[in-house]
Amino acid sequence: MKDAKTLAHINLFGVLASLSTLCAVDDEAKALIRGKNQSVTFRIRKGPRLTLVFKDGECRALPGVGNGQVQLFFRSYDHFNALMDGQANPIPLWGFTRLGFLTGPFDQLSKRLEFFLRPTDERLVQPDYRRTNTALLISVALNASIQVANLDPELAQIRKGLPRGDILFRVNGGPAQGIGIAPNQVQALPELPTEPRATMTFADMDAACDLLNGRRDSFSSIAAGRLQLAGYIPLLDNFDKFLFKVNQYLN
């Protein structure tokens, strides 16, 4: 079952926040925000907020920050989720003179994000596309997993019994991310852990790309040595349950 609150958090902090990754790895996205100095806040009634800051050709995603120049309000989790489905519009609260940024560069950025998050066989044979697509999927998957881990009502029993420790996710020659795990608390780490309790390592970007796009399953990836697990496996085993649930939310 999809919980609206969890889905909204996934959409906000998993999908929308990945615009920062897009602007970091895709030249076309960078070009769209070059010279811009704008900030946009997404605010859900009785819920979370996220501000995207576009400045100096970069995009920063700031969870919890609500002082953007443009303020977009959503009446409910369902309202925000409908926006992400293309079925609703936001309620602008502030920054009416800057709405041109939303309908111009921001809209184009969003379409660019969708382009990379909806791969086709033809697109995936292009090396540049694969690289960007993979970087984005890693960002979305990990950040969405954190939301699922902390919020999904059906995972409460798993959440309560989580062991403690840091996981290091890494792609050889690609991105890496640390996740901190504790009972009832899963979070992205600001720095990579130097002594992780468990590691999940993709052999290369292609290995990550194939798995994240469903071209190869995790079992054959592990068996073939393209995905290596090490350390305190219960951490990874529990996180795998969160990744599995993300799949249900986003498909």
Next chain:
Amino acid sequence: MTMFKQSASEFERALKVIPTGIHGHLGPVAGCAIPVDAFPKFAARSEGTYFWDLDGNRFIDYMCAYGPNILGYADADVDRAVMEQMRKGDCASVPFTTMIDMAELLVDTVASADWAFFAKNGGDVTSLALMTAKAATGRKKTIMVKGNYHGVAPWTQKAGYPGVVEEDVTNNLYVEWNNLEQLKQTIADNKGEIACFISTPYWHPAFEDNALPAENYWQEVRKLCTENGIVLAIDDVRCGFRLDLKGSDHYYGFEADLICFCKAIGNGYNFSALCGTDAMKDAVSSVFYTGSYWLASQPFAAGIATINKLRAIEGDQQVLSMGRKLTTGLHEVGRQHGFDLRISGEPSMWYMRITNDDNLMLHQQWVAECVKRGVFFANHHNLFMNCAITDDDIQFTLDVANDAFQVVAANNPALLLK
């Protein structure tokens, strides 16, 4: 050093037609074979305490098929009994009398058993134990110990695991191992609602040091259950016959109402048994519970031969004694190289881990080096002794462990104990 080319090739073939290639605990992605390329995937044959993989590598098998191998693979006496029964028949529309012989032998062997009910897997009989307890008491809740493994039925897993929903575990209550106060409180909070307390005889989860029952723990649990009308069920699927042929409840000095056996009961031939006291007989009789091959006769022939032989050679004492010898040696070899190889649990099915780090990575490296040299350990599960292991096997194992520690020490000098 071993190579696994043929195993890897066959595993690729399996992945195409079998979910996960090898599903369940024998598979390389269940977390007990790290790194996966250090482990063989398929056996070509097995005999005594050894198996040989597809690439011709021989392993001393300390997993014993995750428990079933108690006498030694292809034990001549057991296999002879099976062959004799095979000539008569195995699966028919009515059972063969080997079923009665098997039940009589269990009743005669297991101290708390007045009857035996047969199925195929450990999970079959742990689930039956719960149904029996509920039938006997008219209650719906079960107390379980956190970290215990009772099989793969939904009630044994956590809500939120793929395929498991909240309603599957609604009537489960969880307490910590050896925590009598928590148990008392849980019983008080759910007065008149608890049908069953189910637990393994000692605490042997994967990935954690094992813990034996505290002094008088089981006697106190027994008293609490009796006073509150709760059925005490022991999941002896893993420990059964490796601590005491009379049952692990007998080993720890108490009497269970229900006791579940599987693994070692037939030396690898597949059947399981729920045994119980007379007081539980009507309840288990009232439960509708059966399966297609549950009363097939060959496994019973194997079970009769297995238990008779275990009794004759005092197999329970043998595996405890040899396990003590091996684990003492492994700990000492590790110490000589600067490693603390902590041994926990009972020596016939001990758990071990290197404690120099807290992430098990040194242990994974060491186990991988042992496996590559022909000693088959799993990373983070109980290991098992069998009656076919000799002093020479133990010496070979200690020599391999020594070489493996040497490699890991050279690769991790900063983590050695001073």
